[in-house]
Structure formats: structure tokens, C-alpha cells
Amino acid sequence: MKTKIYYHHTDCGGVVYYANYLKFLEEARTEFLEDKGIFIKELIKNDSALVVIRQEIDYKSPAFYGDTIEVKTSLSNISRTKIEFEYRIINQHAKTISTAKTTMACVNSNLKPKAIPGHIQEILSRI
């Protein structure tokens, strides 16, 4: 999951704006899940959605226009209703730009908590 930094990612401080990293994280965990055969769109057909309930992120070094960053994603925890991802973002010089952790909860279409569907649990437990 590599992303090149364009003007739209940056702010007038000359670096990537802090909120935009959360977009990179969304992309990275989506690709991580799809790679395992889990598609958000399929979940929704099962009346299930994964929503972010907590985000932590440490900004260690700035990313600049023209840089290419890479998000390394791993599954750090899984329970009956929650999934936790950890990430390390590095730049083209392998320097750590940021580390982060996302906790997601499974909800139904009314945004009420529910158990993660069995076949998803199964896939995730095998990772």
C-alpha cells in the first residue's frame, strides 16, 4: 500500500496535514482485508459494518510533497465484536513517519453493536 504525496495531502506548514493520515489508514486496512477476502461491500449485504471507535496516531517525522509513503498494516487484536489494526507508515527512505492503531466495532445498519459474522471471525483468526 504505497501512496505518493500530492498538494491535496499537504497544508501551508509544508507537510502532510495530520488528518489526512487517517485516509491512508483507511485505504491500508481496506486493502489488508480485501487481500484476505473480506470486502466491506459484502459485509453491508450481511447487515454488518465495521466502524472506527478509537484511533491513536503518533506523528514521528513529517512527510513532504513528492514523498512516497508506505503503510504497513497488521491485525493486532480480535474479539467477538471488535478488531484492532496496527500500522507503521514509512517514507521512501524507510524512515518511520508515523505509527497508529485503529479499533473497529461491528455494527448493524442501525449502528447498533453486533457480533462479527462467523465467516469473517474465521478468516481473521487464521491471520
Next chain:
Amino acid sequence: MKTKIYYHHTDCGGVVYYANYLKFLEEARTEFLEDKGIFIKELIKNDSALVVIRQEIDYKSPAFYGDTIEVKTSLSNISRTKIEFEYRIINQHAKTISTAKTTMACVNSNLKPKAIPGHIQEILSRI
């Protein structure tokens, strides 16, 4: 409709990023319509939505961090299925930053074109 410019509006060129002006325009025309008693949410209950089908914008002068910009909105045209808005964006020194024009079309929930509901037509024709 006044907006203060924060870091999240700008890019590493030091000015407001060109796409972000379209967010200001959305806010301005929403307020313009609500001021006349037209609420997007109510339209949706009537199986109607207004979607942007064309946008033109001329960037005349940059806006900077800390500036306060004002969007002046007017209704420039209305037909059975379309509405056209014109805007002038000025900064705190009354300098014109940008002029723009948005054409919106009425669609149903399947995104198929439909006539603008009668009571909305009526309100808009009185402006």
C-alpha cells in the same frame, strides 16, 4: 456565509487548495436555500435530490491562512429540472478571490432526472 481559513483548507503552496473552494460553495448554497425554506433533507423525503452536474470556477486571487472569506450567492437561472447558482468569493479586504457557477439537476433516489418538486419551483421563482 463567512468562513475562516484554517490549516486544513490550505496546501504546501501556502494558499487555499483549489478543490476546497467547492466545499465553501456547497456550504453557501445550502445556507442560501435554507434561508428560503428549502432543506436538502426534506427534499430527500420527497424522493428528490439536487446533484451538481457542472461546476465552473475562476481563481482570481489566492486566500491565505487566517483570512476570512465570504461567499455571496445568487440564483442565476432555474428551469423545470435544473437550478444554477452564481457566487462571488471575497476576502476580509473585499478583494474578489474567486467567481463560480454551479448547475444542479433534480434526480430521484435512483439518480434518474426528474422535475423539481412544485413547491420548490414556486419558492425559487419568487427569489
Next chain:
Amino acid sequence: MKTKIYYHHTDCGGVVYYANYLKFLEEARTEFLEDKGIFIKELIKNDSALVVIRQEIDYKSPAFYGDTIEVKTSLSNISRTKIEFEYRIINQHAKTISTAKTTMACVNSNLKPKAIPGHIQEILSRI
């Protein structure tokens, strides 16, 4: 610090996109500081900038199109080189939408850590 939710804040899940809350937090802490007489622009003239080094946010309840949210900001910690803000975001029904914490560090124009300028320390210590 109140903000109305427009289309540009939301995603296809029908709620405010998780990264966009960090824009509300930027706006809220900027207003908090300006209210005390601290302006980011003035800091920069003193070769000082405040950069976010850590962000935590708990998403407790979704915010929807048309909602009006309010960010309540407080200064939770201050050291020689760092400032910590805490926030509670509520909606128009006084329901807590989110709680968050930002740690900022003072850096010079080369993004190297430096002490927070004395007059800023003074203002912040009086809050």
C-alpha cells in the same frame, strides 16, 4: 466553536467521516488559543510552530448531515516543549459524539524541537 455538518464532512456510510473530526479539533484549538491572545501566525514570526505529535480520539456516537456539533476544548497539560489539549464534541442534543486528546510540540522552522516561547508559556500557565 460550533460547526454545522455539510455533505463534504460525511461519507457513504451516512455519517461524518472519521478523519474530518481532526479538522474540527484544529479549528477548536486555534480558536481556544486565539481567544487567549496566541496566534499561530505570530508564533511563526518567532521561528516557532506547534506541530501535532500525538492524537487520540474515541468515536462514541455518529454525527449526521444537518447536525450542529460543538467542540469543548481545554488545556490538559503543559510542559517546557509540549502542550496537551482535551476535547469533548457534543451534538445539538448535548449528546457526546466524541472525546479526544492532542499533544503538540514546539518546533523551529526546520521542524527541530525547541522550548515554547516565554510569553506563550506565561499565557498558558495562567489558564
Next chain:
Amino acid sequence: MKTKIYYHHTDCGGVVYYANYLKFLEEARTEFLEDKGIFIKELIKNDSALVVIRQEIDYKSPAFYGDTIEVKTSLSNISRTKIEFEYRIINQHAKTISTAKTTMACVNSNLKPKAIPGHIQEILSRI
């Protein structure tokens, strides 16, 4: 220049938010120029920047979460101080989503108009 659509591109209408297309256009014309050997960063070292002075875009069909869109970019006009790009955005079914046109002007670091540097003129005239 292909882009997959994630949640952060969409809005609560269920489709890609109209302003976000301008980010795709920025990415596409940057890649178009870099492919020809023109780098924004190098221009800036020559006290030259290309700023958008006019944007037109027609939204013909919506793009949805999970779609993959492609921006086809061409150089439609070039003068001593301006460059004009045209684009067609298609989805994974080769359906035209949008057509657009961007006019850029060359400016110096004080945002004053200037001639496009000679070697850039040369490269562009050969396309």
C-alpha cells in the same frame, strides 16, 4: 492514472463528493507532466509555479465506493504564460464519469504572472 474509490472520497449521498474529483485531476496532471520530465518541485527551484486559474467540470455519471476510476489527461492548449489540460474520467466499465478542463498560469514565488520557463515550453510544444 487509476484510483480506487474509498470511503474518504464519498459523501452521504452515496457517491464521490464533487470537490474530490479535483484531487484526482491534480494527481493526473502531475503524473502527465512528470511522465514528460516536468517536475513541480524543479519548477519551484526556478522561481516558477503553475497555479490553477480556471476549472470547469461536467459530472455525467456518479462514481461509487469500490469503483476504480481512470483519468485520461491531455494537453489542449499552451501559450507563453498558460497551459490548458483536458481530462476524461472513466470507471471500470469504461463509462464516462466526468469531463473537465483546467487552465493553469505560471507565476513566480510572489504569485505574480511570468512566462513559462523556456525548457518547459519546449517540452510541452513537442507533446
